[in-house]
Amino acid sequence: MSTLWSDHVAGLIPYVPGEQARIPDLLKLNTNENPYGPSPKAIEAMQAALGDDLRLYPDYQALGLRQAIARRYRLQADQVFLGNGSDEILAHVFNALFLRGGRLLWLPDVTYSFYRTYCRFYDVPHRLIPLADDFSLRVSDYTQAVEQEPAGIIFANPNAPTGRALGLDAIAAIAKAHPDSAVVVDEAYVDFGAESAAALLREFPNLLVVHTLSKSRSLAGLRVGYALASSDLVAGLLRVKDSFNSYPLDRVALAGAQASIEDEAWFERTRHAVIDAREQLAQDLQALGFDVLPSQTNFLFARHRRQDAGEIAQGLRHQGILVRHFQAPRIEQYLRITVGTPEQCVRLCDTLKAVLSA
Template sequence: MSTLWSDHIAGLTPYVPGEQARIPNLLKLNTNENPYGPSPKAIEAMRAMLDDDLRLYPDYKAQALRQAIAKRYRLAADQVFLGNGSDEVLAHIFNALFRRGDRALWLPDVTYSFYRTYCRFYDVPHRLIPLADDFTLRVEDYTGPVDQEPAGVIFANPNAPTGCALGLDAIAAIAEARPDCAVVVDEAYVDFGAESAASLIGRFPNLMVVHTLSKSRSLAGLRVGYALASSELIDGLLRVKDSFNSYPLDRIAMAGAQASIEDEAWFDRTRRAVIGARDHLAQNLRVLGFTVLPSQANFVFARHRSEDATVIAQRLRDQGILVRHFQAPRIDQYLRITVGTPEQCARLCDTLKTVLST
């Protein structure tokens, strides 16, 4: 701790990303990266940008990319906001939409842990709403009458780390019940089986949907995320962004992102491959004694019926396989396992057969 820090820094508890280990023959199933590479068209587009024009600033409005995203979701370009990964988009959302005096932000008790980090960073009061015993979100917990309206509502759909998803009727019910605040749906994993709430934006001016190119587009290394909402909500984010960093995306990132968005065939082929591998992996894990939650993401959330999760995670690590284990209430006996290729999933299951018998 330094005496030169700003006053609030000592009280921060930073988010802890998944381990980035340097292990020989590593099988990395802990950070939900896509096992398949990005669109070849995206690679080609990025290579084409490696010229003398890199001396120039990029388009701070990223208009071409915004238009490509807007076209895909049948929205207008001014309904699209871009950021350096969806985590930056979320940071601007917390700053622009959730700092509303003593009103509390509502979020599930088991969800993406960065939300609570942002609450502390931006001094946003928050209320944790418990998921049901089966880790599903109960719509009625978000729609009933209250003494004080929330500052906002945020949840991941499909949820992380559980993989469970809500249908559009449930999301619409929450947005309709809370018209005086922004309802933010973080859809980082939506392309692996759930329905996007982007189709509801025209009905609900308080609804915002957040996407990333890190998962289904295989571009975690590029850092591109975006939000979809009414132009009024997007304008609030732009005011924050342009008071913080007007150029969050570089020329190379914008070119690769646009080409990826436009290559629907590659996107559909790779996401279907992940979905098929996920269902096969879940079946094999159940045979090995795991209880596996129904997942619509590119990972599964599972607990073994007799073995301790900490022990399993360490034994897998000893064999060069990383999975994510959260030391958190309600989920400390669960492992979140990223879906790899069929060959990678087979290696995981073969290794589990060995470590579970020792």
Template sequence: MSKLWSDHVAGLVPYVPGEQARMPNLLKLNTNENPYGPSPRALEAMRAALGDDLRLYPDYSALALRQTIARHHGLDAGQVFLGNGSDEILAHVFNALFLRAGRPLLVPDITYSFYRTYCRLYQVPHRLVPLDAQFAIRVEDYAGPMAVEPSGIIFANPNAPTGCALPLASIDAIARARPDSAVVVDEAYVDFGADSAAALMDRHDNLVVIHTLSKSRSLAGLRVGYALAHPPVVEALSRVKDSFNSYPMDRIALAGAQAAIEDEAYFEQSRRAVMDARQTLAGELRALGFEVLPSEANFVFARHPARDAAAIQRALREQAILVRHFKSPRIEQFLRITVGTPEECARLCRALAQILSESH
């Protein structure tokens, strides 16, 4: 702490990302990165962008990329907002949509922890809404009568870290019940088996859908995210963005992102490989005695009824295998495990079998 800090800094509790370790023969299954590389067309486009034009600012409107995204979702370019990763999009959403006369934001009690970080940063009043016993969102908790209309509702779908997905009919019911609240659906993992709420955009002007290229497009290192919303919401996000950073997307990111989205064949191939590996991994974990929640993401959420999750995580780390453990109420005995290649998943399961046999 320094005497030079602003008054609010000491009270912030920053988001803690997964461990980024450096060790020999590391198997990194803790940060939900795609085990398969980016589209070759995306890599080629980024190499082509490495030229003298880097002395120039990128296209302020990023029109070509917004048009490509809009075509992919069957929308208009005016309904697309871009940012430096979906976390930046989320930051602008919290600033632009959730500070409304002290009205509370509704947030699931178990979800992406960055939401609470942004609530603290922007001083957004919020209320945590418990998931049910199966770690699912109850529609009635968000769509039922309330004494005070919320400023907004935000949840990840599929949820993180559980991997459970909410059907479109449930999202439709929530958005319809709260027409004066922004309903924000964070779809970082939607391409691994769930249905995108982008299909509901024509029904609800209060719906905001957020995507990232970090997961299904294998571009976590590029930092590209986007929101789909009606033009008045895009205008609000743009006003905040242009008061913060008018050029969040560089020339290389614009080129790579557009090519990645256009390469539908590679996208379908890689996401299908992850989904197939997830099904196999879940089955192997169950055979080892784990309870595995149903997942539509590129990770699984599992616990062993007779073994401590933190102890399993430490034992795996001794074998250079990283998985994620959250020291949070209700989920402290779960491990979140990123789906790797079939070979990586097999190595994980061999290590788990050894750990379980030794501790028995």
């Protein structure tokens, strides 16, 4: 620790991303990347953007991409906010919407761990609301009358790392119960089988939906995310973004992201391939003695009925396969396994067979 740091830095507990190991013939099923490549049209658009124009700053309003996203969801461009990955959007959300005079942010106890990192980073007071025993979110916990309204509510839908999804009725009930609180739904995985709350934006000006191009668009390396909300909420986020970095997306990313959003055929084909592989993998894991939670995502959250999760993860690692094991309360006996191609899933299951019988 350096004496030159600002006072708060020593106390930070940074988010720990999934391992990026350098192992020969590595099968990486630990960070929910998409096994299929990005749209070839996105690659082409990015190649075309690599030219003399790179001496110019990108459009700080990123209108082309915002309009393309707005068209897809039948919204206005001023209802779309962009970020360098959805993590950056979430950071701005915590800063712009959740510091409300000491009121508490509500969030589930088991969810994307970056939310608590941002709570600490921005000093957002919060209340963790336990998920039910089956890891479902109990809507009544979020709709009861309370003495002090929350500063905001955030949850991932489908949730990570559990994979479970809520329906739109549940999300509408939560947004309706707290009109003076921003309700943020992180839909990083929604395209793998859940319904997007974007359909509720007209009805609820306090609702904000966050998406990423890292998962269903297979562009984790490009770092592009977007949020959809009322123009009022977006204006607040823009004020924060323009006090931080006016150009979070470079020209290459803007070109690639727009082409990806516009390539509906590639999107449909690849997301369905992942969904099909997920269903097969869930069956195969069950046959190997795992209890598998229902998933609407590109990963499965599974617990072996007899063997320790940490030991299984280590055994797989020795064979060049990475899966995610969280040493966190309630979930330390679960593994989060990204769905790969059918061939990768077969390699995973064959290796698991050997690891489990070792």
